[in-house]
Amino acid sequence: MIPEEDLEDGGLRMLEVDNRVILPELTHVRLVITASDVIHSFAVPSLGIKADAYPGRLNQLSVLINREGVFYGQCSEICGVLHSSMPIVIESVSLEKFLSWLDAQASFFLLSRQHVSLKKDSISTQNSEVTA
Numbered sequence: 726m727i728p729e730e731d732l733e734d735g736g737l738r739m740l741e742v743d744n745r746v747i748l749p750e751l752t753h754v755r756l757v758i759t760a761s762d763v764i765h766s767f768a769v770p771s772l773g774i775k776a777d778a779y780p781g782r783l784n785q786l787s788v789l790i791n792r793e794g795v796f797y798g799q800c801s802e803i804c805g806v807l808h809s810s811m812p813i814v815i816e817s818v819s820l821e822k823f824l825s826w827l828d829a830q831a832s833f834f835l836l837s838r839q840h841v842s843l844k845k846d847s848i849s850t851q852n853s854e855v856t857a
């Protein structure tokens with residue numbers, strides 16, 4: 726959740742998130758839902774979807790979004806003291822925009838992995854210098 730003082734103009738209080746779920750429009754998508762701590766409920770009323778998220782179990786939903794847009798939801802289970810701080814935002818985009826977003830994400834994670842492996846290489850190089 727984005728704190729109120731960090732909201733941009735037009736941002737919705739208590740509903741904006743750091744990372745939106747980006748999905749393509751006019752495409753059948755299956756969402757696999759789970760939890761890592763307690764029981765939550767993944768609900769986006771404007772899309773007509775709601776599914777419980779249980780630790781150690783997988784639950785699934787199918788969704789077909791007919792248009793581009795932004796859809797807001799929240800956890801709808803009383804899951805703990807931070808229950809009111811669990812917004813969900815799904816952004817539906819065209820397939821072309823989705824694919825370019827996917828490429829950007831892949832590049833980002835690939836660069837991140839290279840950065841990590843470079844760090845590991847420098848660590849092992851340092852260790853071999855010490856042991857040699």
Ligand SMILES: [Cu+2]
Pocket residue numbers: 764765766800801802803804808811
């Ligand atoms: Cu929750």
